[in-house]
Amino acid sequence: MSRIPEKILCASAGAFVGCIGFSYTNPKWTQRRFNPKNVPPLLYQQTPSREDCLKRMEAFNSPENPMDVIIVGGGSVGAGVALDATTRGMTVGLFEMNDYASGTSSRSTKLIHGGIRYLEKAVFKLDMQQLMLVAEALRERIIMSHQAPHLCRSIPTMIPCYNPIDIAKFWCGVKLYDIIAMWERGTLEYAGYLTPYAALKKFPYLKNGTNNGKILLGAVEYYDGQMNDARLCLSAALTAASYGAATVNYAKVEKMEVVQNKMGEQVVKATVQDRINSNTLTVYGKSVVNAGGPFTARIQKLITDKTSVRMAPSSGTHIIIDRKYCPRDSAMVIPSNDGRVVFSAEWLGGCLVGTTDKGCEVTEDIRPTKSDIKFLLNNVEPYVGKVSEKDVLSAWCGIRPLALPENAEGSDTQNIVREHMVVVDKDNLMVSVVGGKWTTYRKIAQDTVDALYSSLLKGRVECKPCITEELQVIGAHELETVPEEPKISISNKVHKFWRRQYGDRYHVLADMVREDPSLLKPLHPEEPVLAADVVYSAQREHCERVVDFISRRTRLSFLNVEHAKAIIPEVAQIMATTKNWSRARKSEEVAHALAALESFHGQ
Template sequence: MLSAIARQDKVEKLDSYHFDILIIGGGITGAGIALDARTRGLSVALIDMQDFSAGTSSRSTKLVHGGLRYLKQFEVKMVAEVGKERAIVYENAPHVTTPIQMLLPFYKKGTFGRTSTSIGLKVYDFLAGVKKEERRIMLSKDETLRLEPLLKEKSLLGGGLYTEYRTDDARLTIEVMKKADELGALCVNYVKMDNFFYHNGKVQGVQAKDLLMNKEISIQATHVINAAGPWVDEVRSKDSIENGKQLRLTKGVHIVLDRQRFPLKQAIYFDAPDGRMIFAIPRGDKAYIGTTDTVYEKNPIHPIASNDDVSYLIDNLNRQFPDHSFTFADVESTWAGVRPLIFEEGKDPSEISRKDEVWRSTSGLWSIAGGKLTGYRKMAETIVDEVMKEFDSTKQIASGTKHLSLSGGGVNGSTGLSSFLQQKKKEGQLHGLSEEESMELASYYGSNVDHVFSFYAFLNINNTSLPRIEAAKLAYSIQYEMCMKPQDFLIRRSGYGFFHLEKAWDLLSGVTEFLGDRLHYSPEQKETLKKEAESELTLLTQFKEGKFL
């Protein structure tokens, strides 16, 4: 299992074995590659210098979607491919993928009109192979306002309603990683690749450092895949960059508001005056709005939302919902993600293709960049197909991920989710949970919820200040999700940092103590980890201070 308690043993194995494939990068792409390669019988190691999904893969718009706006750029192939992948992701992980209806309002002199919206959504449905019951519906002005009364009424002509899939990107990534681990991949966070080593001029592994134990290790592999996201070029620079390809990093920012202040009923996709499209999406008692698209040239390890980023989103929110007069004070938290796109000369950030590309250096280093969260499985299949050609015929096995349930996805597909949740609602009550708590846990953890129930029922929490349910969640994250630091839990395993920041701050001390005791951290280590977590949580509202890194 992907246990934090067993992490040291995993590091020692990294230093002891020769792997078929070593993957650098523990975001959604790296996790997908690890899973795909294991379904074909290859031995796999994966490392990340941060926590799993700490980069772009926890900082997206949190949608498994086909990219409707890319039809405007005539990227038909990409829309068709990732559109079909939406349904695959949903069937394989229905507990972290929820169909939602997205409303696209259109106005006089707006980017879209009734005809263009109708045609565009119909083409989108066709390319993505959308099920009949989820295909687009065209609405009148009155029907549009009934769905979302907060919309600007002036010049409104109507709307188009179509289906997208909301997800939790960090949880999707960890569920992929856990499945890869279950099938035998050796995945370890907080291990930083320092340099490559070679045999006869070919990359044969890496020198790396376990950042938690301050230990140097060597990892040997027949093939090394660079899936480091925004750090792809940095990793390549340690080998060679000889094929002319390079990344263009762009930053996307989202802001979070409370729905008492912004009582949004319906997910909206609306156009801004500069031609960008912006999402406003309800999520529980919060709503989030995004995104921006600006060139980013700083270190991508801790991107933040600037005043300009937040102003841009607030201005467009006020333009679309003019009766509310939103200000900076309404923004509870933010997140900023850096997209690793393939550089295209002369194109603005929003014009750069989101297609993925695979290439290989003369030393044999594989690299993959670009792409979208939705297409992670297909991206993984594509690069592993290429790597497989280097092995003998006995290993020529096709990808086995198309119909493979992810960790937590064992609920009999999307059709079985409802009955599964009802069953777990009753079982949770037997452990002392309320109906609401049981449903919340089952919806979040899927078929892994029994482990959380067990921790809740049998956990000794006499020496912790954490609420029992939070202690159970944290214990599960430590035992099954390699949660090593307080921010791993508070931001990525739970999502509190993004959507319930005040709660994250309230839990910080208790989480630090509980996690530190489980992992045998010293008092000094606990204090260091707490300060590190405080810094990361502060970055989620950094714009309010006017301080920029």
Template sequence: MPSLRESLLSPSARSEHIDRLKAATAENPLDVLVVGGGVNGAGAAFDAATRGLSVGVVEAADWASGTSSKSSKLMHGGLRYLQMLDFKLVAEALRERDLLIERTAPHLVHPIKFVFPFFKKVVDRAFIGSGVMLYDAMQMVGRKRAVPMHRHLLHDKMLEVFPGLDGEKIVGALEYYDAQMDDARFVMMLVRSAAQYGAAAANYTRVLDYLHEGEQVTGVRVRDEESGEEFDIHARTTILAGGVWTGEQQDLAGADAGLEVLASKGVHISVAKDRIPAAPDTGVITQTEKSVLFLIPWDEYWVIGTTDTPWEQDVDDVSATGKDIDYIIEHANAVLKSDLTREDVIGVYSGLRPLLQPVKKSGGSSTKVSREHTVMQVEPGLSAIAGGKFTTYRVMAEDVVDFAIKDVFPGRRSLTTSVPIIGAQGYQELVRDKSAIAARYGFDAVRMDRLLFRYGALLTDVLALIDEDSELGTPLAHAPRYLRAEIVYAARAEGVRHLADVIERRTRLDYETSDRGVDAAEEIAQILAAELDWDEARAQAEVSAYSAHIAARLEGETTASDEAAAAAVAAAPGTPAGSAGR
């Protein structure tokens, strides 16, 4: 088993990884180079590394700083796709969800219960019930169930399970199970898993050009955004996992052909947990005229979303509008007993779904585009992948690596159905002993569960920091959900380079607190300064940049159009690295 030490994404490890990327010359190239550090890129790097190939993965900003940190935080089969008759995608996603829960990532992916309200007693119970019955049946084909079967709830039982629903409008419901995860942390753990198996991983490393030998792509030229140094990375085959930046990267490569990707904006809001009464770990899914809306329990608050609207502005400047927020509130209120208002909104986040566009066209609804993925040779030596959904990232990674290496390394099979993501091994033992661990460190049950969900078996490394310095066991003054040790660990092991990396992705303070993490920024910056060798001027610049970025997002949330919201974000002075821009 590879050493856990190899997985550390510390400042010194980043320097060593960059040296290894520089050493990938034309005479001694990498076997596989992955461009893009979202879930697809991280998954491809992990897949290729576990096959015993020499691998590099580069990302222009922070790991998961694009779409992969802006999802609904669900690993689900996609119940809505049954209505689109996309049975293959649903069955595939359900298999992958169960694999994660049972074998490869039980620490990162947990079952969650949803209630699907009925407004028409007979029609809804028959139509929705038959759909969920099929959904459950797809999970039973040839394998053990990872989550319980669905059940129907009569009116009174529904209100017992979810008293926050409007019992005057809603006549009954159906209860079924899916799974949830922390998307940004999941991606970071994938990157660490790839590094554990020997991949050289460098965030804040921007591709400037694609290297060619005749028509063959032989690697990339990059710039280390931290030092400004430019260098070449040679590879036998290159994989582009660029998400909504796919077109931009294909143009940079000078490709004559390529994948068309449609950007669709998805917005979520968060509200306090006590604002919507419900049984523990129980959410709501309801249909809207365009898509579905989820009310998802998450720690001490609810995540509610999402929207699904075409985005025609610069993909670097995505922002929610006031119209988006009002849309979500309106549709949540359609099922809730007590209406939400704008004053209930704690946080907002927005991202762009990279939906594969089979035929280039203008206009139309992005909700009609299939989520199935496609792999394509953009140029000889350069393969691109687009489409799919977060839940099927492993299948996508396997497919694109199979495709990319078929001529250079035929017969190297994927192992990721059996190789766990870092933090899985030893996780169940920590769960067994969690009461004793909590008592030792003075944690309540809520904090203990949070820590296990964030770190899995790697929690022992975080606790070791507290053993060395008890002050690190102290919660942050303005963000008490998190310990000072977690910020130190983020800097030493999780690839953090900037303040925004911690506030927006290693923690989720940008939508967990009404100040969007600004009040905690100073304390976090001072902890990072000691770990990342920042002087006081650098620490204050990071705080100022993050504060300006949040102010721009808040301004965007008062606008009525995507154009105005994007302009507000684009105009922010000193936008923090990793928050926007490629």
């Protein structure tokens, strides 16, 4: 009898270990399951146009009828806040001075990641703050992949190893990464080891030996996510509009002030310049969210002389080279000369290499320097051989608005924790947000709306629970209805492009080309972009300028500057016809787009 409890205990322990072992062979066991039952349907199945959103603004041109929140900034945070607040029942207006994601939010490394290098800092420096940041990002990684599965994908990432110590060190690191992801139910796939043969098969250009005589011993491989950042930001903004928000690009907030209405309530009066229609509008709001990214302090000064946000701006340069220089359909981590890491990843048909990290001045015309480009090429060279500046197809630079804690210095931006900071200014009815990273944009938005409601709007507006963990953006709702193979007269290349570009809105483009076969005209022989893409973007995606199309509706400016330059005249002609531009306006757009492409070269 005494052996029965012992047998039960052993059986239980065996079952527990077996379950853990099985879960480690089946990633779905440690992936979050989403339940969209609490997510209401879109109010508008056809995305409201920019003009529709401007008309909505007219209802809030009186201090007696203010909207609940005015959002200044149409990057990832601004779009995320608009989506969060709107789906909680608030009335929302978003103003972006240029195009959605025209700044930092389109110039990222395109990774959805926990941060493998932040984990290294957490372990070796015993930094709990870094560890919590990694855990939060791994949780958000799976949520983002659910939000926009057509714009996001899981990407295997290899770390080449040329000595046994590296294999052991990196293997332990990626397994810890796996465990944290399992704990947060954010698993994509599990990490493993690639033999030298498997590593070279995946990446034929990878050097089998180093300059100092070491040979390739294999590679440690783990999984992260990758996204189309500008289109994800656009999709968040347009989804917010489809739920009732008024989101407007090319609308510059020029002045804000706190005024009192007839009921004795304080509201914010915002004067906004419509840069497309060349007129001025006035709107009123009960509060303001300052989501200006690097320009947060500048936006604060529109309403107050005081600046309550501490920020350390950091520039990050990326380049695109031929896809042969990175692993096939994968990414690679390269230890850099300055103690950081450089990522090399296949992205939309090119090889993306980045990034740099150094302090900079805040400017609207940030450009990559030749020294930054050379730094990236020099770090790639030991692994793939010589790559010259002539091989660079595009280069860009963005400004990270790193949140600077109290009493911290901002000179060494590499060691600043990528946390976000929400600052409330009750006197001016403003909440400012700074810091964070793309992967956690949804959580940043949730925290911002929570702070906004608890500090400024409680008792004044309705605020339902946050639902953005379960919500999907436009294009993701009926993705399973998109055919695996083309059912219309388009190439496989165009078919795949439309699937990952538009998701279930694929059907809209298919209907367009059925009705007007002239829209099947390709814009460039080497690119999957058709005339239909231009018309669709101009009609349904708030695409107001030629540069919007070549840089953010498609990503040609980021992938190949020469190809982008070649299609500008044709894009301008199609947009002119669609939007009834004058000949002078069309010429202006061509000149503006050509000038914009200059920022994709080193200086």
